[in-house]
Amino acid sequence: MLKPSAQKVQDALAAAGFTNQVIELPDSARTAAEAAAAIGCEVAEIVKSLVFRARTSGRGVMIFASGANRVDEKAAGAILGEPLERADPDFVRGQTGYAIGGVPPLGHASPLHCIVDEGLLAFARVWAAAGHPHAVFALTPAELVRMTNARVAAIAKR
Ligand code: 5CA
Secondary structure (H helix, E strand, C coil), X not given: CCCHHHHHHHHHHHHCCCCCCEEECCCCXXXXXXXXXXXXXXXXXXXXXXXXXXXXXXXXXXXXXXXXXXXXXXXXXXXXXXXXEECCHHHHHXXXXXXXXXXXXXXXXXXXXXXXXXXXXXXXXXXXXXXXXCEEEEECHHHHHHHHCCEEECCECC
């Protein structure tokens, strides 16, 4: 039995036609480092789900980055045509319906503009948060791009 917030993500996956399976880990996977340790994968294979607020329009933006990378907010803002600021926990919950540490790539409260870090495309399989700090699911980078309707871009800091 999945926790309700993780089941919501499993249901959103199924509704969107994806067969990926949400799993719950005994150890916390709240951060990318914790998730990698709990799964037994490289931190680079963890999808960090970061929420930003576009400063002019106020819209929510999600950036999915490799756990090994830092996001270059300026580069991402240039792609979107307006500057980005980091979202506070209330904005994250309001936009996505989930709390930081469990924000999944789909099934959000409102549709968010999404960008995927091209660094994730180097891996055959990556892991994303699934609604809860202990819940994750494995997916291919191509699935991530499809389920987020994202544009792929070079947004990692060099
Ligand atoms: N479950 C894990 C691995 S799948 C996870 O969700 N990791 S994460 O990286 O996608 O989400 C945690 C991220 O939330 C952190 O990298 C950090 O950038 C962001 N975050 C943490 N605390 C705050 C905060 N107080 N305000 C805004 N963002 C925060």
